[in-house]
Amino acid sequence: MADLLNVQDLRAGYGEAVVLNGVSFSLGEGQTLALLGRNGTGKTTLMDTLAGATRQHGGSITLGGVALHRLPSHQRAAAGIGWVPQERNIFKSLTVHENLTAVARPGPWGPQRVYEMFPRLAERKTNLGTQLSGGEQQMLAMGRALVLNPKLLLLDEPLEGLAPIIVTELLRAIARITREEGLAAIIVEQHPQAILAISHQAVVLDRGSVVHSGAADALAASPALLDRLLGVAR
Template identity: 45%
Template sequence: MSLLTVQGLMASYGPSQALFGVDLSLDEGEVLALMGRNGMGKSTTIKVICGMLAASDGGLDFAGRDLRQMQSHRIAQLGVGLVPEGRRCFAPLTVEENLTAAARAGEWDFAKVAALFPRLAERRHQKAASLSGGEQQMLAIGRALMTNPRLLILDEATEGLAPVVRQEIWAAIGTLKSQTGMAILVVDKTLKELAQVADKAVILNKGETVWSGGMQDLTPDLTDLYLGV
């Protein structure tokens, strides 16, 4: 049975419908790339999965539990960890305080996060507001890991970062894939890097799933049709 199953998912912002039928599934230990041009429903899908926007129709199941009427904090407690677009670190808190504020008992603790991102150990007593954008992104990922999730969702985790920092983030995602049984759902625009870590992909167009399959089956024709500028 899939860890996460989304079937015919629909959702609206007030009178404006945003999702018209999103389908995806993700097993333990898999990495799924959620793809599509800007405004096609990727972040909205994540909001519905995490309980920040109500589904108007469709199925939404995580580890055998129906998420559709569940509050965000309850979904997080079930094991869904979100790294939101824009990082959203707690600016007045230190690195260590940001991490411990979200901590739940489990394998991931400060030492393990610091091993994944050594810069966070070096800056453990600095306030998040003083960090670079890349360091804040590492902190946001570390904060999600401190919740000890079964599913880690990364929404545009490398957007706007310097190339060297982006490579550090991708390397960390690769480490998570190879060394943990964590499922990962990642939204990003860089096909080359996604191809190195993702097992399969789902493409959204105008709020609905238009293609799904293995990353190796994603042809240039498909990327031109649904992902090209």
């Protein structure tokens, strides 16, 4: 399988502070990668760096043959990055439908398909972003990334702080988007078993460096290793 994303010797951070030290990994077309690690190990910094929101001090990022590290963030979106940050960053003064149509790019994913994926949004298409629950805002943030018709979807803790029923709904949607629709994704999550179950690969960060890389199912089946890496297996 051809690599869609290739990250080599990446060094990045905020201002002069370097958070990521020599991070390297690759991701094949249509594959999902679970990005794991304890709090403060560089996971969000890596996602922000892929999206172009940090200062890169060295290394390279290539997506489908395009050198992303040479592009500003808005051009990375055009090159195929769909980013859902922790803050969600929806347009709260716009309606659900306006959020989706304002950024839509040509391709198979449009507002109607997002409504089919998330019926809750269809019911609230005329509601402002401020009138949505946290779970609905997360669905809208994902929908807004999808209508960009990306090659790679970045999801930074998409389940954080949500009710169990919403978590189940979002996990089902993420599995459909990645496993059934074949969209490549990188997912950061504090509940490793939930994400490992729908991922192909797993990368674990510690102190800004890769300390484990391998098949997601193998890591999920090794609770002792997972506990050693994350301290959360039990």
